[in-house]
Amino acid sequence: MNDKELIARRVALELKPGNLANLGIGLPQTVANYLPHSVEVFFQSENGIIGMQALPEIGMEDPYLTDAGGRPIGAIPGACSLDSCVSFGLIRGGHLDVTVLGGLQVDERGQLANWTVPGKMIPGMGGAMDLVTGTKRVIVAMTHAVKGESKIVKQCTLPLTSTRRVDLVVTELAVIEPNDQGLVLKERAPGVTVEKVIAATEGLLIIPPTVPEMAISPP
């Protein structure tokens, strides 16, 4: 199992029956592939739908039914269309239970930077700032480091997406829960020691007496 699949399988366990969830483009979107069949979750896409699902069959593309990355999707029975105001009213108004997003940096305050690298890329924030500010539970799914540099940092050096503290960070090494005191190491990946996580992390981690190995959604 590669790192990204491990992360997605761990995040999948965070989605609860009946949740309204928004998965970011890329790694976060793959979380839907690993949901246990018993868990029914409604997926929102901020371009305007509740009840999106994967395209059931190549050749069935509808040019008017796409995800927030512009790719063709399907829709479950009971799906509904939303204009952008309603879509973001759901997000900002606290009606969205969970969002899973990628990250560039998370710091000791639990704040996230994930939308721009000044001077290098200016993609725009899209819906990320609204999602992080307004969703009930914000989960960051990202690799622990990039080019050997920890993405869990003392303080974000990249522009923040929101000042809101995220609720959970899942990487291929660890599950980390930011709280008032700092970043709590809740779980470690299979076969990874606490020492290895600490060594790979720039930000200060709070280590509880026991740090269990993370469970993942079964293959």
Place this chain on the structure above:
Amino acid sequence: MHKAIALVDAVQKIPDGASVMIGGFLGVGSPHRVIAELVRQGRKGLTVIANDTARPGFGIGLLITAKAVRKVVVSHIGTNPETQRQIMAKELEAELCPQGTLAERIRAAGYGLGGVLTPTGLGTTVAEGKRTIKVDGQDFLLEPPLKADFALIGAKRCDYQGNLDYALTARNFNPVMAMAGTTVIVEPAEIVPTGVIPPDDVVTPHVLVDHIIEMDRSHE
């Protein structure tokens, strides 16, 4: 009341330097014929208010590549490297706005409101130069309304009066932009007799629509 108009004539109403809201999300739900005609007529200096600039050669990306745009107010340009290149080369001015805030700023203008109080963007670069207002102990960012000379709308069906409905994720910014443009031009996928769209299914009421682009009959 004649609302039907040829594509060429509708686009001629939009002068160089106009501000235009363009519906669509990565081109899904955009008025593609209107966009292509703006390029064909060589329009310049436009201010485009839209969710994104689609991709090079597609949707609003056609206007960017043609250098028809002076300024964009958008939430996302990650899918269009040419937009990013023009911004970094200072050939194009850009105002990046969180997607939900963009929708609400447009709504504020169209609904006669003086602005939006939102928590989105507080403590980030988006808040720079803007007022923060406290309501019941909580901080909000004051975001100004956003209106435009023209709203260019893509719809699914349009009846003879101009009532509109939309298809799935092609709805997006179209209904709210139809409220906020001084002149509203709609490019429907289909024109249907009045009454075919039941009252409960009308999303954009006909009174907002000024011009309905005639169907493309070039294939006949």
